[in-house]
Amino acid sequence: MSAISSPAQPETGDTATPPPASAAEIDASCRAPLLLLFVCAALWLLTASGFGLVATLKFHSPDFLANCAWFTYGRVHPASLDALVYGFAAQAGLGVLLWLVCHLGRTRLDFRPGIVAGILLWNVGVKLGILGILAGENTGFEWLETPRYALVTMFGAYLLIGLGAMRTFHQRREPGLYISQWFLLAAVFWFPWIFSAAGFLLAAKPVRGAMQAVVDAWYFNNLTKVWLGFIGLAAIFYFIPKLAKRPLHSHYLGIFIFWTLALFGSWGGIPMGAPLPAWIPALSTVAAVLTLVPVLGVAMNVRGTAAGECSALARNPSARFILFSVAAYVIAGLSTAITSVYGVSEVTNFTWLVPAQTQLFLYGFFAMAMFGSIYLIVPRLLGVEFSPRLVGLHFWLAALGIVIYAVPLAVGGVVQGTALNLGSGPFFDIMRSSLTFLRASTTGDLLMALGHLVFLLNLAGLLARVARQALRQACADNLKPAEATP
Amino acid sequence: MNPGPLLFLASFFMMSVSWLGFVLMPQLQIGRQGQVDVDGQLYPPMRPGMARQGEQVYRANGCFYCHTEQVRPKGYGSDVARGWGGRPGVVQSVAQDYLYDRPVMLGSQRIGPDLANIGDRQTNELLLLLHIYNPQLTMPKSVMPPYKFLFETRKLMPGEQLSTNALPVGDANPGEEVLPTDDARALAAYLVSLHSDSILFETPPPPAPATNAPGAATNAPASGAAAK
Numbered sequence: 001m002s003a004i005s006s007p008a009q010p011e012t013g014d015t016a017t018p019p020p021a022s023a024a025e026i027d028a029s030c031r032a033p034l035l036l037l038f039v040c041a042a043l044w045l046l047t048a049s050g051f052g053l054v055a056t057l058k059f060h061s062p063d064f065l066a067n068c069a070w071f072t073y074g075r076v077h078p079a080s081l082d083a084l085v086y087g088f089a090a091q092a093g094l095g096v097l098l099w100l101v102c103h104l105g106r107t108r109l110d111f112r113p114g115i116v117a118g119i120l121l122w123n124v125g126v127k128l129g130i131l132g133i134l135a136g137e138n139t140g141f142e143w144l145e146t147p148r149y150a151l152v153t154m155f156g157a158y159l160l161i162g163l164g165a166m167r168t169f170h171q172r173r174e175p176g177l178y179i180s181q182w183f184l185l186a187a188v189f190w191f192p193w194i195f196s197a198a199g200f201l202l203a204a205k206p207v208r209g210a211m212q213a214v215v216d217a218w219y220f221n222n223l224t225k226v227w228l229g230f231i232g233l234a235a236i237f238y239f240i241p242k243l244a245k246r247p248l249h250s251h252y253l254g255i256f257i258f259w260t261l262a263l264f265g266s267w268g269g270i271p272m273g274a275p276l277p278a279w280i281p282a283l284s285t286v287a288a289v290l291t292l293v294p295v296l297g298v299a300m301n302v303r304g305t306a307a308g309e310c311s312a313l314a315r316n317p318s319a320r321f322i323l324f325s326v327a328a329y330v331i332a333g334l335s336t337a338i339t340s341v342y343g344v345s346e347v348t349n350f351t352w353l354v355p356a357q358t359q360l361f362l363y364g365f366f367a368m369a370m371f372g373s374i375y376l377i378v379p380r381l382l383g384v385e386f387s388p389r390l391v392g393l394h395f396w397l398a399a400l401g402i403v404i405y406a407v408p409l410a411v412g413g414v415v416q417g418t419a420l421n422l423g424s425g426p427f428f429d430i431m432r433s434s435l436t437f438l439r440a441s442t443t444g445d446l447l448m449a450l451g452h453l454v455f456l457l458n459l460a461g462l463l464a465r466v467a468r469q470a471l472r473q474a475c476a477d478n479l480k481p482a483e484a485t486p
Numbered sequence: 487m488n489p490g491p492l493l494f495l496a497s498f499f500m501m502s503v504s505w506l507g508f509v510l511m512p513q514l515q516i517g518r519q520g521q522v523d524v525d526g527q528l529y530p531p532m533r534p535g536m537a538r539q540g541e542q543v544y545r546a547n548g549c550f551y552c553h554t555e556q557v558r559p560k561g562y563g564s565d566v567a568r569g570w571g572g573r574p575g576v577v578q579s580v581a582q583d584y585l586y587d588r589p590v591m592l593g594s595q596r597i598g599p600d601l602a603n604i605g606d607r608q609t610n611e612l613l614l615l616l617h618i619y620n621p622q623l624t625m626p627k628s629v630m631p632p633y634k635f636l637f638e639t640r641k642l643m644p645g646e647q648l649s650t651n652a653l654p655v656g657d658a659n660p661g662e663e664v665l666p667t668d669d670a671r672a673l674a675a676y677l678v679s680l681h682s683d684s685i686l687f688e689t690p691p692p693p694a695p696a697t698n699a700p701g702a703a704t705n706a707p708a709s710g711a712a713a714k
Binding site: 062138182201276 | 488490493498503508515516518519545546547550551552556557558559563564568578581582584585587588589590592593594595596597598599621622625627628630632633634
């Protein structure tokens with residue numbers, strides 16, 4: 001321990017620097033803010049599922065809730081997506097990010113009141129945004145639908161949380177940087193940059209004409225491929241070596257992934273045939289194909305780390321989530337690269353394959369990595385273990401859910417795209433027949449919703465157990481002296 | 487050495503590269519477009535006020551989650567073959583068409599047909615209103631949900647005639663009439679205003695017959711063609 005902390009002394013130049021915090025101290029400092037983040041994230045996830053189910057049921061019966069403006073498809077659908085991204089993904093991601101920053105830097109969480117205030121404000125912002133969308137104040141930009149007042153609230157809230165992450169990172173007692181810290185620090189900055197740039201250019205001072213579509217695509221691609229990608233990969237590169245009990249296969253491959261993902265991941269997102277100067281979709285396609293480099297890098301690095309340990313890892317229910325998320329990341333990356341190629345995009349663009357890919361990335365990769373991380377982090381915060389059976393139940397519901405959601409939609413998208421673009425059948429007939437696939441995917445939606453319920457109940461059950469123990473302890477402590485006095 | 491600032495600069499650099507290349511460069515190229523003169527008329531024209539209000543109804547109700555407003559070039563997908571195109575040449579939708587869209591709603595999925603030129607295909611506002619009220623009345627195979635909340639049902643006084651703008655719907659009770667609200671009429675006006683069919687420099691008319699223009703799949707405007 002002293003061998004590690006001594007080189008840190010000249011670096012900070014401060015003789016009064018405290019020694020590296022112990023894991024228990026770190027977890028104690030993280031407890032309140034992180035539990036708040038994770039419980040809020042779980043609640044938003046369930047909300048997103050609820051809205052998503054309402055939206056998908058409209059394809060079973062168009063009249064379902066049709067006379068209520070607040071629940072028309074064009075409002076609940078974006079409400080569901082934004083609840084998933086800003087309510088769940090952002091909060092779960094930030095919770096995991098803060099915990100990793102503390103543990104990798106061996107320092108307590110700093111600026112906690114600010115972080116808690118930020119979390120509360122973020123939830124107010126997301127709630128305002130979702131209500132705004134339902135009330136018809138959608139900005140009209142996909143993935144940035146929340147109205148201006150919600151954007152400003154969320155930005156302010158993020159600054160508070162991000163400042164906490166920065167200060168904690170700055171106080172780290174570990175001089176060397178692990179690869180996850182590269183991803184995490186970049187993620188801390190990446191979000192406010194893209195969020196403020198896109199918010200300014202779309203909501204505050206809108207750019208003219210088709211430029212709005214360019215900025216929106218740029219924002220969405222950065223948000224998912226880079227920001228969520230960085231946080232998810234940081235968790236994967238931290239937990240896979242921990243669980244496999246061996247060091248990461250290659251640190252330098254990790255750094256290579258960081259650079260290539262930051263470079264190629266931030267350029268894609270505009271399909272061929274878009275009404276823009278041709279170099280924009282062309283460059284976008286090149287970047288999307290080159291994203292294969294970091295994706296394959298991730299596959300190699302995880303394979304090198306976990307080789308031979310996979311079956312042992314799969315016995316741990318939390319590790320199963322993380323392995324699933326790696327697989328989903330690779331599949332989503334491959335399919336994005338393939339479907340952005342000129343001839344393939346011609347068929348698959350605008351079909352059901354598009355939401356299938358997005359959900360595979362957001363849910364199969366990111367949410368699964370977060371579930372696994374949360375199941376590994378929360379027991380350390382509370383000192384109580386999850387029931388492996390219930391975690392396993394959540395895993396199977398979530399894994400089957402995303403597979404049954406994404407596979408029919410992907411197949412349906414290809415069938416629909418082929419019929420639409422290479423055949424000549426009437427549009428409405430093709431759409432009608434493609435609905436069969438969408439209806440099949442509703443089963444996946446239902447399973448995922450059940451999984452989310454189990455997730456929330458797992459968290460709530462653990463908290464209730466801890467609260468009961470604390471209460472019993474407090475009663476015992478208070479009663480003892482009373483008995484002893486006479 | 488403290489690697490923190492280096493890492494900050496590195497991610498700032500990557501972020502700036504992406505912003506410069508994918509936001510600033512397009513902005514310099516198409517961000518300052520203005521109206522162009524097409525045979526003495528300015529294109530694109532400003533939408534009439536009613537249509538501009540309808541654009542906000544279209545936005546508020548998220549119509550763009552199921553309908554795109556972009557036609558891909560002839561030969562790329564079957565957009566033109568399905569009659570969604572508005573221009574005789576190869577190139578269809580171009581950046582110029584969206585100059586006055588607030589916001590621009592290109593859409594990313596086609597659960598319903600493309601609407602970039604719906605104003606060319608359907609000019610009868612009453613039929614559009616009927617379709618919005620209950621899509622299955624006009625297109626029995628449509629999967630679109632009804633938007634009855636954009637309409638109001640009014641009781642007729644005994645002996646009162648139907649209003650002139652009442653919808654001819656069969657499912658209304660006798661003694662009642664279905665009237666479009668301002669929102670519905672604005673939305674119909676917006677849909678009728680949707681057409682991008684002017685021939686521009688970047689969307690040349692087809693050349694003399696039997697010659698297939700090379701580079702058919704690009705839709706680069708003037709400066710883009712020069713840069714590429």
